[in-house]
Amino acid sequence: KQEVTQIPAALSVPEGENLVLNCSFTDSAIYNLQWFRQDPGKGLTSLLLIQSSQREQTSGRLNASLDKSSGRSTLYIAASQPGDSATYLCAVPIPQGGSEKLVFGKGTKLTVNP
C-alpha cells in the first residue's frame, strides 16, 4: 500500500530564507508526483507535476525534485515571501480503471514571517 509522508508538519521561517519541504513515498513504482498548495479555507492548487522520467521541475521560485529510487521528493522555495504562507501537499497517483487515485501526504504548513 502506497503511503506518503511529509516532514516537517509545520515550518516557520523569516522572509527571504530559502527552504526545502520533504516528501517521501513507500512504493517507488510511480509515474509522476504532484505538489499542491492549499490556502486556508480554499481548495488545493496544483504547483508542479514531475513525471517519473524527470528529475526536477521548475516554476518561478519553486523547484521540485524527484528521486524514485530513494522514494523522495523535495520542494525548494527560493527567497520566501509572506505570500508563500500556506500548506503544501505532495501526492502520488495510483492508476486504476482509466482514472488515477491520488494518495496525499498530510502536508507541511509553512509560515513566512515578515
Added chain:
Amino acid sequence: NAGVTQTPKFQVLKTGQSMTLQCAQDMNHNSMYWYRQDPGMGLRLIYYSASEGTTDKGEVPNGYNVSRLNKREFSLRLESAAPSQTSVYFCASSDHSPLHFGNGTRLTVT
C-alpha cells in the same frame, strides 16, 4: 472558465438528516473525485468516477453515495448524516494529471 464549482460552501446538519453535495466542472474532464479532509488524517478519497456512467469506491465510502449525472456533474449524497461525517469535502476533476480542485464544502453534523 469557472473550473470546479461546489455547492453549498457551508452546511450544518442534524444527525440523521440527508443532503446532497453538488459538483460541476467545465473543463470537459472525464474523471471526477470526492475527497474529505480532516485534521490529522489528510485527504482521503471517498468515491471517484473514471468516466460518465461509472463510479467506484475509494478509501472511505461508507455512509455515502454518488451519482455521475453527466460528464460535467458528480454529486455526493449523505443519506443519514452522522457526526463522524463532519469534515471538509472537496470535489476534483482531471484528464490524467494534474488534479483540479473545487473550494470545498464545510459540513458540520451535530
